[in-house]
Amino acid sequence: MKERLQSIKQEAITEIEAADTQKSLQDVRVQFLGKKGKITEVLKGMGKLSKEERPVIGQLANEVRDEITASIEEKADLLEKQAIEEQLKAETIDVTLPGRPTHTGGPHILMKTIRDIEDLFIGMGYEVAEGPEVETDYYNFEALNLPKGHPARDMQDSFYITEELLMRTHTSPVQARTLNAHEGRGPVKIICPGKVYRRDTDDATHSHQFTQIEGLYVDEHITMSDLKGTLNVLAKHLFGEDREIRLRPSFFPFTEPSVEMDISCKVCNGDGCSVCKHTGWIEILGAGLVHPNVLEMAGFDSKKYTGFAFGMGPERIAMLKYGIEDIRHFYTNDVRFLKQFHQV
Ligand code: DAH
Numbered sequence: 001m002k003e004r005l006q007s008i009k010q011e012a013i014t015e016i017e018a019a020d021t022q023k024s025l026q027d028v029r030v031q032f033l034g035k036k037g038k039i040t041e042v043l044k045g046m047g048k049l050s051k052e053e054r055p056v057i058g059q060l061a062n063e064v065r066d067e068i069t070a071s072i073e074e075k076a077d078l079l080e081k082q083a084i085e086e087q088l089k090a091e092t093i094d095v096t097l098p099g100r101p102t103h104t105g106g107p108h109i110l111m112k113t114i115r116d117i118e119d120l121f122i123g124m125g126y127e128v129a130e131g132p133e134v135e136t137d138y139y140n141f142e143a144l145n146l147p148k149g150h151p152a153r154d155m156q157d158s159f160y161i162t163e164e165l166l167m168r169t170h171t172s173p174v175q176a177r178t179l180n181a182h183e184g185r186g187p188v189k190i191i192c193p194g195k196v197y198r199r200d201t202d203d204a205t206h207s208h209q210f211t212q213i214e215g216l217y218v219d220e221h222i223t224m225s226d227l228k229g230t231l232n233v234l235a236k237h238l239f240g241e242d243r244e245i246r247l248r249p250s251f252f253p254f255t256e257p258s259v260e261m262d263i264s265c266k267v268c269n270g271d272g273c274s275v276c277k278h279t280g281w282i283e284i285l286g287a288g289l290v291h292p293n294v295l296e297m298a299g300f301d302s303k304k305y306t307g308f309a310f311g312m313g314p315e316r317i318a319m320l321k322y323g324i325e326d327i328r329h330f331y332t333n334d335v336r337f338l339k340q341f342h343q344v
Contacts, residue, residue, distance in 0.1 A: 001042065001049065001057045005064050008038050012068045016075050025079060029072050039065045109341035110211060110330050113318045114193045117213055120237050121191040124230070126215070129178050129190040133197070134161060135168035143176035144254040145293045159197050159208075167197035171214035172254060175290075175309060179218065179298030186305050187219035193314070204326045211314050218290060218300065218307030224257070227287060227308035235263050235284065238317060246281055255288025255309055282320060285312035 012032045019025040032038050042061050046054055107115070118128055131139075140146075141153050151157075159167040174192035182188050192214040200206040217226070228247060235245045243266065247259040261284050265276035272278035287310035292302035315327050322341070324330075329337050 001045075001053070002060060005042060005057070005060050008032065008042070009064045009067060011038075013071060016068075016071050019075060020079070022076065022079055022083075025072060025075055032068050033065060033072075039068070106339070106342040108330075108338065109318055109322070109344070110314055112341065112344065113314045113321075114211065114213060117234070117238070117312075117314065117317075118191055118193060120234065121215065124233070126189045126191045126217075129174050129192045130194060131168070131171070131174035131177050131192065133168055133195055134165060135173050137164050137166060139173035139176050140166060140168050140170075143180075143294065143297050144172050145291050145297075146253045150253065157199055159199060168194075169198055170196050170311060171212040172309070172311060174214055175216045175254070176294065176298055178216065179295070179300060182298075182300075184299040184301065186300070186307075187217070188307070189217045189219075191215050202328060204328070207315070207327050207331065209331075210327070213312050213314060215310045216290070216307060217309075218295070218305055220304060220306075222289075222306045222308055224289060224308070227259075227289065227310070230308070231261050231285075231287065231310065235261070238321065239263055239266060247287075250286060250288075252286055252288055254291050254294050255286075256291045258286065258288035261285050261287060261310075284317065284320075285310055287311070 012028065015028045015031070016025070019028050030037060034040070039061060043058075046057060046061075049057055122128070137153075140158075141150065142148075146153060158169050161167070171192045171194050174190070174194070178188055178190050178192075194211065195209060196212050197209050200208050202208060215230075217230070228245075231247075232245055235243050244264040246262045246264075248262060250258045250260040252258040262281035263284055264270050265273065265280050265282055267273050267275045268280065270280035272280050276282050287308065290307040290309050295302040295305055295307070315330055318324060318330075319327065322344070
Protein backbone atom coordinates (compact mmCIF):
# COMPACT_ATOMS: atom_id res chain seq x y z
CA MET A 1 0.00 0.00 0.00
CA LYS A 2 2.73 2.35 1.01
CA GLU A 3 4.53 1.88 -2.28
CA ARG A 4 1.30 2.26 -4.15
CA LEU A 5 0.69 5.62 -2.45
CA GLN A 6 4.27 6.75 -3.15
CA SER A 7 3.93 5.86 -6.81
CA ILE A 8 0.53 7.60 -7.05
CA LYS A 9 2.21 10.71 -5.63
CA GLN A 10 5.07 10.53 -8.15
CA GLU A 11 2.67 9.96 -10.95
CA ALA A 12 0.52 12.90 -9.85
CA ILE A 13 3.50 15.23 -9.55
CA THR A 14 4.69 14.31 -13.05
CA GLU A 15 1.23 14.89 -14.50
CA ILE A 16 0.78 18.18 -12.66
CA GLU A 17 4.08 19.37 -14.05
CA ALA A 18 3.06 18.35 -17.54
CA ALA A 19 -0.35 20.05 -17.35
CA ASP A 20 -0.14 23.29 -19.32
CA THR A 21 -3.74 24.46 -19.26
CA GLN A 22 -6.39 24.86 -16.57
CA LYS A 23 -8.35 22.18 -18.39
CA SER A 24 -5.63 19.52 -18.32
CA LEU A 25 -4.93 20.41 -14.68
CA GLN A 26 -8.59 19.84 -13.87
CA ASP A 27 -8.32 16.41 -15.54
CA VAL A 28 -5.37 15.57 -13.29
CA ARG A 29 -7.41 16.64 -10.25
CA VAL A 30 -10.28 14.30 -11.23
CA GLN A 31 -7.92 11.49 -12.06
CA PHE A 32 -6.27 11.54 -8.61
CA LEU A 33 -8.64 13.21 -6.16
CA GLY A 34 -12.07 12.65 -7.76
CA LYS A 35 -14.76 10.23 -6.54
CA LYS A 36 -13.34 7.53 -8.73
CA GLY A 37 -9.82 8.84 -8.41
CA LYS A 38 -6.72 6.91 -7.48
CA ILE A 39 -6.48 8.16 -3.88
CA THR A 40 -10.14 7.40 -3.24
CA GLU A 41 -9.55 3.93 -4.58
CA VAL A 42 -6.76 3.39 -2.02
CA LEU A 43 -8.93 4.68 0.80
CA LYS A 44 -11.71 2.31 -0.24
CA GLY A 45 -9.31 -0.63 -0.06
CA MET A 46 -8.34 0.18 3.52
CA GLY A 47 -10.96 -2.24 4.86
CA LYS A 48 -8.73 -5.07 3.89
CA LEU A 49 -5.87 -3.82 6.03
CA SER A 50 -4.96 -4.93 9.54
CA LYS A 51 -5.85 -2.77 12.54
CA GLU A 52 -2.24 -1.69 12.95
CA GLU A 53 -1.69 -0.79 9.36
CA ARG A 54 -4.95 1.13 8.90
CA PRO A 55 -4.06 4.36 10.81
CA VAL A 56 -0.57 4.42 9.29
CA ILE A 57 -1.79 4.01 5.74
CA GLY A 58 -4.76 6.32 6.43
CA GLN A 59 -2.44 9.06 7.60
CA LEU A 60 -0.11 8.53 4.67
CA ALA A 61 -3.04 8.60 2.22
CA ASN A 62 -4.23 11.88 3.74
CA GLU A 63 -0.74 13.35 3.49
CA VAL A 64 -0.40 12.29 -0.15
CA ARG A 65 -3.86 13.73 -0.94
CA ASP A 66 -2.94 17.02 0.76
CA GLU A 67 0.35 17.21 -1.09
CA ILE A 68 -1.32 16.55 -4.42
CA THR A 69 -4.02 19.11 -3.64
CA ALA A 70 -1.39 21.69 -2.69
CA SER A 71 0.65 21.17 -5.80
CA ILE A 72 -2.43 21.29 -8.03
CA GLU A 73 -3.36 24.62 -6.45
CA GLU A 74 0.14 25.93 -6.85
CA LYS A 75 0.13 24.93 -10.51
CA ALA A 76 -3.33 26.49 -11.01
CA ASP A 77 -2.00 29.80 -9.64
CA LEU A 78 0.99 29.61 -11.91
CA LEU A 79 -1.13 28.90 -14.97
CA GLU A 80 -3.43 31.78 -14.15
CA LYS A 81 -0.50 34.17 -13.77
CA GLN A 82 0.92 33.00 -17.07
CA ALA A 83 -2.43 33.49 -18.78
CA ILE A 84 -2.72 37.05 -17.44
CA GLU A 85 0.81 37.84 -18.49
CA GLU A 86 0.21 36.52 -21.98
CA GLN A 87 -2.98 38.53 -22.30
CA LEU A 88 -1.21 41.69 -21.12
CA LYS A 89 1.56 41.09 -23.60
CA ALA A 90 -0.92 40.60 -26.43
CA GLU A 91 -2.83 43.74 -25.52
CA THR A 92 0.16 45.99 -24.97
CA ILE A 93 -0.17 49.37 -26.67
CA ASP A 94 2.98 50.84 -28.13
CA VAL A 95 2.58 54.46 -27.12
CA THR A 96 5.53 55.44 -29.28
CA LEU A 97 3.71 54.50 -32.52
CA PRO A 98 2.55 57.51 -34.54
CA GLY A 99 -1.22 58.08 -34.28
CA ARG A 100 -3.65 57.64 -37.14
CA PRO A 101 -4.05 61.02 -38.82
CA THR A 102 -7.44 62.65 -38.41
CA HIS A 103 -8.59 64.69 -41.37
CA THR A 104 -9.78 68.09 -40.30
CA GLY A 105 -11.48 70.56 -42.58
CA GLY A 106 -10.64 74.21 -42.87
CA PRO A 107 -12.19 77.38 -44.19
CA HIS A 108 -12.51 77.46 -47.99
CA ILE A 109 -9.87 79.63 -49.66
CA LEU A 110 -12.62 81.87 -51.03
CA MET A 111 -14.02 82.39 -47.53
CA LYS A 112 -10.52 83.13 -46.27
CA THR A 113 -10.01 85.73 -48.98
CA ILE A 114 -13.37 87.36 -48.19
CA ARG A 115 -12.69 87.36 -44.42
CA ASP A 116 -9.25 88.84 -44.98
CA ILE A 117 -10.72 91.75 -46.98
CA GLU A 118 -13.57 92.19 -44.49
CA ASP A 119 -11.11 92.33 -41.60
CA LEU A 120 -9.03 94.98 -43.34
CA PHE A 121 -12.06 97.23 -43.82
CA ILE A 122 -13.49 96.56 -40.36
CA GLY A 123 -10.12 97.83 -39.12
CA MET A 124 -10.77 101.06 -41.04
CA GLY A 125 -14.19 101.54 -39.43
CA TYR A 126 -16.42 99.86 -42.00
CA GLU A 127 -19.40 97.69 -41.11
CA VAL A 128 -20.36 94.49 -42.90
CA ALA A 129 -23.75 94.78 -44.64
CA GLU A 130 -25.71 92.11 -46.45
CA GLY A 131 -28.63 91.99 -48.80
CA PRO A 132 -30.87 89.36 -50.46
CA GLU A 133 -29.64 87.22 -53.32
CA VAL A 134 -33.12 87.30 -54.86
CA GLU A 135 -33.33 91.00 -55.61
CA THR A 136 -35.88 93.36 -57.05
CA ASP A 137 -35.32 94.93 -60.43
CA TYR A 138 -35.47 98.28 -58.63
CA TYR A 139 -32.50 97.72 -56.33
CA ASN A 140 -30.46 95.65 -58.75
CA PHE A 141 -30.73 98.21 -61.56
CA GLU A 142 -32.96 101.23 -61.23
CA ALA A 143 -31.73 102.57 -57.87
CA LEU A 144 -28.21 102.27 -59.28
CA ASN A 145 -28.92 104.58 -62.17
CA LEU A 146 -29.24 101.74 -64.64
CA PRO A 147 -32.08 103.02 -66.80
CA LYS A 148 -34.56 100.68 -68.42
CA GLY A 149 -33.17 99.35 -71.68
CA HIS A 150 -29.59 99.30 -70.40
CA PRO A 151 -27.73 96.30 -71.84
CA ALA A 152 -26.93 94.95 -68.36
CA ARG A 153 -30.66 94.41 -67.77
CA ASP A 154 -30.85 92.13 -70.77
CA MET A 155 -32.52 88.78 -70.20
CA GLN A 156 -29.34 87.26 -71.65
CA ASP A 157 -27.27 88.41 -68.67
CA SER A 158 -29.54 87.88 -65.71
CA PHE A 159 -31.53 85.07 -64.14
CA TYR A 160 -35.02 86.52 -63.92
CA ILE A 161 -37.57 84.92 -61.61
CA THR A 162 -40.45 87.24 -62.54
CA GLU A 163 -40.53 90.53 -64.43
CA GLU A 164 -39.64 92.30 -61.20
CA LEU A 165 -37.46 89.72 -59.40
CA LEU A 166 -34.08 88.32 -60.36
CA MET A 167 -30.97 86.73 -58.88
CA ARG A 168 -28.83 89.76 -58.16
CA THR A 169 -26.13 90.30 -60.78
CA HIS A 170 -23.82 92.21 -58.42
CA THR A 171 -23.55 93.27 -54.76
CA SER A 172 -24.16 96.93 -55.67
CA PRO A 173 -27.89 96.77 -54.69
CA VAL A 174 -26.70 96.50 -51.07
CA GLN A 175 -25.38 100.06 -51.52
CA ALA A 176 -28.83 101.31 -52.45
CA ARG A 177 -30.57 99.32 -49.70
CA THR A 178 -28.17 100.55 -47.00
CA LEU A 179 -28.38 104.17 -48.16
CA ASN A 180 -32.17 103.93 -48.06
CA ALA A 181 -32.08 102.58 -44.53
CA HIS A 182 -29.96 105.56 -43.40
CA GLU A 183 -32.71 108.00 -44.44
CA GLY A 184 -30.46 110.70 -45.81
CA ARG A 185 -27.99 110.81 -42.92
CA GLY A 186 -24.30 109.99 -43.27
CA PRO A 187 -21.83 108.64 -42.69
CA VAL A 188 -22.42 105.30 -44.36
CA LYS A 189 -19.35 103.10 -44.37
CA ILE A 190 -19.99 99.52 -45.41
CA ILE A 191 -18.42 96.50 -46.99
CA CYS A 192 -20.81 93.93 -48.53
CA PRO A 193 -19.65 90.42 -49.42
CA GLY A 194 -21.98 87.98 -51.11
CA LYS A 195 -22.96 85.69 -53.95
CA VAL A 196 -24.01 87.03 -57.33
CA TYR A 197 -25.46 85.35 -60.44
CA ARG A 198 -25.10 85.84 -64.18
CA ARG A 199 -26.20 83.92 -67.23
CA ASP A 200 -22.66 83.08 -68.26
CA THR A 201 -21.43 79.83 -69.70
CA ASP A 202 -18.97 78.36 -67.21
CA ASP A 203 -15.34 78.19 -68.32
CA ALA A 204 -11.91 78.83 -66.81
CA THR A 205 -12.69 82.50 -66.12
CA HIS A 206 -16.51 82.61 -66.01
CA SER A 207 -19.03 81.16 -63.62
CA HIS A 208 -22.81 81.60 -63.52
CA GLN A 209 -22.45 82.11 -59.77
CA PHE A 210 -19.54 83.83 -58.10
CA THR A 211 -18.85 86.24 -55.26
CA GLN A 212 -18.29 89.96 -54.99
CA ILE A 213 -17.31 92.43 -52.32
CA GLU A 214 -18.79 95.87 -52.53
CA GLY A 215 -17.53 98.90 -50.63
CA LEU A 216 -19.31 102.19 -49.98
CA TYR A 217 -18.29 105.26 -48.03
CA VAL A 218 -20.67 108.23 -48.07
CA ASP A 219 -20.10 111.31 -45.93
CA GLU A 220 -19.48 115.01 -46.27
CA HIS A 221 -16.34 115.95 -48.20
CA ILE A 222 -15.45 112.53 -49.56
CA THR A 223 -13.23 112.90 -52.62
CA MET A 224 -11.38 110.88 -55.22
CA SER A 225 -8.23 111.05 -53.10
CA ASP A 226 -10.04 109.21 -50.27
CA LEU A 227 -10.91 106.50 -52.78
CA LYS A 228 -7.38 106.32 -54.10
CA GLY A 229 -5.85 106.15 -50.62
CA THR A 230 -8.26 103.40 -49.57
CA LEU A 231 -7.63 101.32 -52.70
CA ASN A 232 -3.90 101.73 -52.25
CA VAL A 233 -4.14 100.28 -48.73
CA LEU A 234 -6.25 97.41 -50.10
CA ALA A 235 -3.85 96.59 -52.94
CA LYS A 236 -0.80 96.58 -50.70
CA HIS A 237 -2.58 94.50 -48.07
CA LEU A 238 -3.57 91.91 -50.66
CA PHE A 239 -0.56 91.81 -52.92
CA GLY A 240 2.37 93.24 -50.94
CA GLU A 241 3.94 96.58 -50.10
CA ASP A 242 5.85 96.76 -53.37
CA ARG A 243 2.68 96.67 -55.53
CA GLU A 244 1.74 99.89 -57.28
CA ILE A 245 -1.77 100.85 -58.31
CA ARG A 246 -3.07 102.69 -61.33
CA LEU A 247 -6.56 104.16 -61.80
CA ARG A 248 -7.87 104.08 -65.35
CA PRO A 249 -10.95 106.01 -66.47
CA SER A 250 -13.92 103.72 -66.99
CA PHE A 251 -17.71 103.74 -66.97
CA PHE A 252 -20.29 102.45 -64.50
CA PRO A 253 -23.82 103.89 -64.40
CA PHE A 254 -23.74 104.25 -60.61
CA THR A 255 -20.44 106.17 -60.33
CA GLU A 256 -19.19 109.40 -61.85
CA PRO A 257 -16.33 109.61 -62.48
CA SER A 258 -15.69 105.87 -62.74
CA VAL A 259 -12.35 104.11 -62.67
CA GLU A 260 -10.83 100.69 -62.87
CA MET A 261 -7.92 99.87 -60.62
CA ASP A 262 -4.92 97.94 -61.89
CA ILE A 263 -2.02 96.64 -59.83
CA SER A 264 1.49 96.31 -61.15
CA CYS A 265 2.23 92.79 -62.33
CA LYS A 266 4.13 90.77 -59.76
CA VAL A 267 5.27 88.15 -62.25
CA CYS A 268 7.23 90.48 -64.54
CA ASN A 269 7.47 93.58 -62.35
CA GLY A 270 5.96 95.70 -65.08
CA ASP A 271 8.09 94.45 -67.98
CA GLY A 272 5.20 92.61 -69.58
CA CYS A 273 4.36 88.89 -69.51
CA SER A 274 1.47 86.56 -70.34
CA VAL A 275 -0.17 87.01 -66.90
CA CYS A 276 -0.57 90.78 -67.47
CA LYS A 277 -1.12 90.35 -71.22
CA HIS A 278 2.14 92.25 -71.81
CA THR A 279 0.85 95.48 -70.29
CA GLY A 280 2.64 95.28 -66.93
CA TRP A 281 -0.71 95.87 -65.20
CA ILE A 282 -3.50 93.63 -63.95
CA GLU A 283 -7.10 94.78 -63.56
CA ILE A 284 -8.48 94.20 -60.07
CA LEU A 285 -11.69 96.15 -59.51
CA GLY A 286 -14.14 98.83 -60.54
CA ALA A 287 -14.77 101.96 -58.49
CA GLY A 288 -15.74 105.60 -58.60
CA LEU A 289 -17.51 108.46 -56.87
CA VAL A 290 -21.14 107.64 -56.15
CA HIS A 291 -23.36 109.12 -58.86
CA PRO A 292 -25.52 112.00 -57.51
CA ASN A 293 -28.60 110.22 -58.92
CA VAL A 294 -27.89 107.20 -56.71
CA LEU A 295 -27.59 109.41 -53.64
CA GLU A 296 -30.70 111.40 -54.45
CA MET A 297 -32.81 108.29 -55.20
CA ALA A 298 -31.88 106.97 -51.76
CA GLY A 299 -32.87 110.24 -50.10
CA PHE A 300 -29.40 111.78 -49.68
CA ASP A 301 -28.70 115.43 -50.47
CA SER A 302 -26.01 115.16 -53.14
CA LYS A 303 -24.89 118.75 -52.50
CA LYS A 304 -24.06 117.91 -48.92
CA TYR A 305 -22.94 114.32 -49.30
CA THR A 306 -20.47 112.67 -51.62
CA GLY A 307 -19.02 109.20 -51.53
CA PHE A 308 -17.01 106.52 -53.20
CA ALA A 309 -17.83 102.94 -54.06
CA PHE A 310 -15.92 99.97 -55.34
CA GLY A 311 -16.65 96.39 -56.31
CA MET A 312 -14.31 93.45 -56.65
CA GLY A 313 -14.32 89.71 -57.23
CA PRO A 314 -12.67 87.64 -54.48
CA GLU A 315 -12.22 84.75 -56.94
CA ARG A 316 -10.10 86.92 -59.21
CA ILE A 317 -8.07 88.17 -56.27
CA ALA A 318 -7.45 84.65 -54.96
CA MET A 319 -6.58 83.42 -58.47
CA LEU A 320 -3.93 86.12 -58.89
CA LYS A 321 -2.62 85.76 -55.37
CA TYR A 322 -2.23 81.98 -55.39
CA GLY A 323 -1.78 81.27 -59.11
CA ILE A 324 -5.11 79.43 -59.51
CA GLU A 325 -5.75 79.02 -63.21
CA ASP A 326 -9.41 77.95 -63.31
CA ILE A 327 -12.31 79.61 -61.46
CA ARG A 328 -14.19 76.28 -61.37
CA HIS A 329 -11.70 74.95 -58.81
CA PHE A 330 -13.44 77.12 -56.21
CA TYR A 331 -16.77 75.37 -56.63
CA THR A 332 -15.98 71.75 -57.50
CA ASN A 333 -14.54 71.07 -54.06
CA ASP A 334 -11.72 68.71 -54.97
CA VAL A 335 -10.10 68.12 -51.59
CA ARG A 336 -6.65 68.00 -53.21
CA PHE A 337 -7.19 71.59 -54.34
CA LEU A 338 -8.79 72.81 -51.12
CA LYS A 339 -6.27 71.40 -48.69
CA GLN A 340 -3.39 73.25 -50.30
CA PHE A 341 -4.74 76.41 -48.72
CA HIS A 342 -5.19 75.20 -45.15
CA GLN A 343 -2.00 76.89 -44.07
CA VAL A 344 -2.36 80.24 -45.85
N1 DAH B 1 -21.13 96.26 -59.79
C1 DAH B 1 -20.02 96.23 -60.70
C2 DAH B 1 -19.97 94.91 -61.43
O1 DAH B 1 -20.59 93.97 -61.00
C3 DAH B 1 -18.72 96.43 -59.96
C4 DAH B 1 -18.58 97.81 -59.42
C5 DAH B 1 -17.98 98.78 -60.17
C6 DAH B 1 -19.09 98.14 -58.19
C7 DAH B 1 -17.84 100.07 -59.69
C8 DAH B 1 -18.95 99.43 -57.68
C9 DAH B 1 -18.32 100.39 -58.47
O2 DAH B 1 -19.40 99.77 -56.48
O3 DAH B 1 -18.20 101.63 -57.97
O4 DAH B 1 -19.32 94.81 -62.41
